[in-house]
Amino acid sequence: MSTTERHSLNSPTIPRLLTLPLNLVPESARTIVLAQILNRVFAPELIAGELDFLAHRVMRITIDDARLSYRLTLVNQKLRAAPANQVEDLSIEGNTYEFLLLATRREDPDTLFFNRRLRLGGSTELGLYVKNFLDSLELEQRLGMLLTLMRGATDLLQRFGQQR
Structure with missing residues (x-):
């Protein structure tokens, strides 16, 4: 078994019961909410044109264990549901x-x-733009309480998440 497979097998997953309510909401509605949140979080980067590489291109984000998928695009300097x-x-x-x-x-x-814990598919060039954008972000002060909540969720999932 490769290191990547071992790492993937040891990765905690969210219990399916917890994802059921979100799965009842249509993908387009979930994506609209995510786009609104990301537009606020990335407001300075959107204004500066740092996300222009997504203009009229579609990026799908799939969260496997939660069975959720989001399709985003950039139109007029705003992230939108594709x-x-x-x-x-x-x-x-x-x-x-x-x-x-x-x-x-x-x-x-x-x-x-x-390590293929997050997998990219499709345009390699677009994938590199997204990866480099994510790598360059300094969001700690902007996220505040949301970052604290996400850190807590990460700790809970690590401690109590289902092991594959």
Whole structure:
């Protein structure tokens, strides 16, 4: 068994029962909410044009253990839900725990992508833009209480999450 497979097998997953309520909400509605949150969090970067690489391109984010998927695009300097009929240019897939590690900076994007704990599909060039963007972010002061909550969720998942 490879190191990546071992790491993936030891990664805690969110119990399916906890994801049921979110799975009842249509993907488009969930994506609209996520886009609104990201537009606030990334407001300075959006104004500066740092996300222009996503203009009219579709990025799908899939959280495997939660069975959730989001399709985002950039239109007029704002992240939006991508139309269902628009082909995706990039996909990023992983479990809740890995996305929390990324968001809380407990693991850097290079490590998560290189070890295939987060998987990229589609346009390699677009994937590199996204990875470099994530790597350059300094969000600690902006996220405040949200970062504290995400760190707590990461700790809880690590401690009590289901092991595969």
